[in-house]
Amino acid sequence: MTLSAQEPQKSEDAGPFDRFLCFAAYSTSLAFNRLYKSVLDDLGLTYPQYLVIVALLHRDRQAVSELGDALFLESNTLTPLIKRLEAAGLVTRQRDSADERVVRVSLTAQGRGLADRIACVPTDILKATGMSIEELGALQQGLMKLGDNLRASQRD
Amino acid sequence: MTLSAQEPQKSEDAGPFDRFLCFAAYSTSLAFNRLYKSVLDDLGLTYPQYLVIVALLHRDRQAVSELGDALFLESNTLTPLIKRLEAAGLVTRQRDSADERVVRVSLTAQGRGLADRIACVPTDILKATGMSIEELGALQQGLMKLGDNLRASQRD
């Protein structure tokens, strides 16, 4: 490997990780995260916070565990994240009266107001990928299948 | 979407994120991370620490910035990570005498001793993917290209 500190590497010279799909997933996820950060900064959201808002726009009053199933996260990550959304005035949290163990998360008017500004986010990201819809679709299919398999193998 | 809290969702019913490649990358990266955690726990390494060790096994005495180019990370992330590796006795850090700004990271004998145990890690992971080499290769190609594009769009 002949990495130069000045010129960031390209795939053609990707160092000792060429063989590792895992590294590809890892570094692409980092790149997405950084890109989202620049797009979402205007909204004052992080990427996981954005995902929670999108989930609630799709269906409101979800339990923490339901959000966790959708995002593949658990309460140890979600609870503080949701509390920050609450502090920002975007959601409210309240115990379910039918089952006091459950905390349901609802969008405030202000939170629902993000819908329009959120709508254009995927388009912005799409441009940055520089790839065709077909390529992206194939990648997504493969990744979802891979993710499912990894999570399944984790469980046993 | 009809998510049940009891049964984790599959791709066929992936909630409101079906359309989002970014979410696929994000959640697959999380799944990889969790899987690696269970494999690497025996070695006492995290996944990013493992990547640093692999990079140093490939070429020793790399500068922090060179490791950063290989891993797409910067000193704010790498410095504390490398200090933890140093505290674990796996690497040493020393200023480059030719350029005192540069810190070079070297494997200790103990660090190099991980090579054998690290060698079998990719095989373990491969099994968990449940996918063919061809599929994985295609995914990796696509992801590296995507990652390159995202990083390029980030720079301007």
Add this chain to the structure above:
DNA sequence: CACGATTAAATCGTGTACGATTTATCTAGG
């Protein structure tokens, strides 16, 4: 030689992630 600009690490603050544990609530079997 000087000195402003650049570069390499380090530092700091915030926000995920996650294993492990804790607390509160609910449910079933006796």
Add this chain to the structure above:
DNA sequence: CCTAGATAAATCGTACACGATTTAATCGTG
């Protein structure tokens, strides 16, 4: 009805990840 187990959130400690800043060393140009 009452308690053992299960379940949902929350809490705690550790480790990334990153924007912004700081410190120290080097370089470039006059």
